[in-house]
Each structure stands twice: as structure tokens, then as C-alpha cells.
Amino acid sequence: MSASLAVAGLVATSACSSSSSGSPEDLIANIKANKQVTIGTSNDAPWSTVSDSGEAVGIVPDILREFLKRADIDATIKSTAMPFDSLIPSVSSSRIDLIGDAIFATEERAKQVSFTRTIFVNPDGLVVREGNPDKIESVADLCGRVGATYKGTTWVEDLKAASARCPNGEAIDVKVYSTIFEVMQDITAGRVDGALIDASLAAYALVQNPGLGVQLAPDYVSPTVDKSQNALATNKADKTFASTFNPIYEAMLADGTVAKIFDHWGLKPIDQFLPK
Incomplete structure (x- = not known):
């Protein structure tokens, strides 16, 4: 069973690494300076996993790569795998820059982290x-x-x-x-x-x-379903990532880029997962 799920891309490991240096209030500046964004994932395919070679793989990494390209930010994505319940503590302590996984943007969690706009719906x-x-x-x-x-x-x-x-x-x-x-x-x-x-x-x-x-x-x-709004999450102190990401993501939704990413990863019907 474990081997089968590994093939499915659902292998979870527990790890933490230090994120970019700099002020937690300006993640965009940190990413530009360090040319890297460190994301945390609980290895949930097809949303976000870490390949055997250490590459960030899945829908969320693909969204982030397109965002970085459109924002003209020269940076790579480093993905760190950990249990789901370690994601918020890790971004809050700046061990990672961003929760890059499927996570509901609830009011309770918003007291601990800063969320972007909804990027997908996932009941x-x-x-x-x-x-x-x-x-x-x-x-x-x-x-x-x-x-x-x-x-x-x-x-x-x-x-x-x-x-x-x-x-x-x-x-x-x-x-x-x-x-x-x-x-x-x-x-x-x-x-x-x-x-x-x-x-x-x-x-x-x-x-x-x-x-x-x-x-x-x-x-x-x-x-x-109406409460299953998933978003990216940063350190609560950050003031720059969401304001930069949100309008670019709106454009990605409008021009069909997000739908193409979902289709590439086999999520059908696509409309079921697009933000409402």
C-alpha cells in the first residue's frame, strides 16, 4: 500500500528548513533578494508534492511559477515536506516562506497567518x-x-x-x-x-x-462546499505577497491559465475546483 501511494505521489515526510532571510513584513523583497521561495507541503498530489529529486511538483507550484514569471521575479521554488499540522507553525516561525498546499482559509487560521485570495475550491x-x-x-x-x-x-x-x-x-x-x-x-x-x-x-x-x-x-x-476555499498563506506579519499575487492570479483565471493547469493535472470537471 505504501509503495502504491508513493507511485500516486502521496509520500509525506517530516522536514523543516530555514526560509529566506529578511523582514517577515516584506516577503516579495525577500524572494527577490534570495532568488528563492520556500514552500511547505504535506505532499498532497496533485496539489503540491516533492519529487524524489527534490523538485516542487503539482498545481500549486505551477501556479507559483506562472506568478513569478508574470511578476518578473527571478526566483526558484524550494519545497519542504512536512505533516499537515506543521504547516502553520512553520510559516509562522519563518521556517518556510509560504504554505504551498491545499489549506482552507478559515477565520480561525487567519488569526495566525495571512491568506491570499482563494486559489481553488476543494471540498x-x-x-x-x-x-x-x-x-x-x-x-x-x-x-x-x-x-x-x-x-x-x-x-x-x-x-x-x-x-x-x-x-x-x-x-x-x-x-x-x-x-x-x-x-x-x-x-x-x-x-x-x-x-x-x-x-x-x-x-x-x-x-x-x-x-x-x-x-x-x-x-x-x-x-x-461553500467553506472549502483554499488559499496560499504567509507569515501573519507579511504585507506584500497577497497584494502582489492577487491581481496577477485574477488575470490567470480570466485568461484560462488556471483552468489549463487544472486540466494538465487531471482535475475534472474543472469548474468544480475553480474559485467561486
Whole structure:
């Protein structure tokens, strides 16, 4: 299973590195001076991964490369892999310049980091065993069963809230894992009955490797589509990145560049993931 997910580009490692030197208030100046932007990722294909050779790969790195080109900034992207729940602490402590991954721009997180405009929409999916033998089509169907997600996501609280609504004696046994592929492994092994994970990551992993032994529950409708707005995030003190990035990204959306990037990485239907 681990090897299969590695092929799917979902290998997560824990690492941190120092980001560019300079004032945390002016990330754009730091990037120009150091000719590098260090991004943090939890290795979520197709959004953002680190290749075996250390290259930043995926939709977010491609967006950033196009942004740097249009902003006339001569800089390369260095990607650092780490667990999802390490991303905000790492950008807050300036160990990385930017969270370059799929992360919801919530009000709570905005107290800790500075977000750009929404760059894509990415709701949760309900992942179950292949063939869905237990007929799990909603989070409520996990009452009396084992439900899971991974650390740092908003779905931890969603599962706990759903558990609180279950009939007496039929609470959801909520399991929280470090990585998305650990969740999938335990679904396949029968230790988890259903899990809330990133819909695009699940779909991409299944396209890359149909033999994972899991599937997306076909009738599941995410109740959080309107809240699944993903953005780039910088140190809370930064005052320059979002104001530089946002208008350029608007132009990239308008001229179809973002849609082409999504299409290249197999995200279809494209409109499902474009900012609303």
C-alpha cells in the first residue's frame, strides 16, 4: 500500500528548513533578494508534492511559477515536506516562506497567518472500502462505526460534531491520523469504516492507482462546499505577497491559465475546483 501511494505521489515526510532571510513584513523583497521561495507541503498530489529529486511538483507550484514569471521575479521554488499540522507553525516561525498546499482559509487560521485570495475550491470526500459493502453514504452512517481523518484538518471537528448527534450508545469512534495515506491503509485493512479526506486527493490517488481498495462514496454531498476555499498563506506579519499575487492570479483565471493547469493535472470537471 505504501509503495502504491508513493507511485500516486502521496509520500509525506517530516522536514523543516530555514526560509529566506529578511523582514517577515516584506516577503516579495525577500524572494527577490534570495532568488528563492520556500514552500511547505504535506505532499498532497496533485496539489503540491516533492519529487524524489527534490523538485516542487503539482498545481500549486505551477501556479507559483506562472506568478513569478508574470511578476518578473527571478526566483526558484524550494519545497519542504512536512505533516499537515506543521504547516502553520512553520510559516509562522519563518521556517518556510509560504504554505504551498491545499489549506482552507478559515477565520480561525487567519488569526495566525495571512491568506491570499482563494486559489481553488476543494471540498471533502467520504472515502469507504471498495464496493462500499457497508452502504455508507453520509457521515451520519458512521454512527456506531469508526470514522477517520488526518491531523490539522477542519474535518476532525466535523466528525466529532457528527458523533455528538448520533443516537445514545452509537457515537462515531473518531480516529485522527498523521497522513492521508495512513487513513486509506486502515480503510483497506478494515480498521476504519469511512473517512473525510480531501476529495481531489482521493480522486487523483484512485486515478493513479485503481487498486488501492477504497472509493469515494458516490452519493456523498459535502455540506462544506461553500467553506472549502483554499488559499496560499504567509507569515501573519507579511504585507506584500497577497497584494502582489492577487491581481496577477485574477488575470490567470480570466485568461484560462488556471483552468489549463487544472486540466494538465487531471482535475475534472474543472469548474468544480475553480474559485467561486
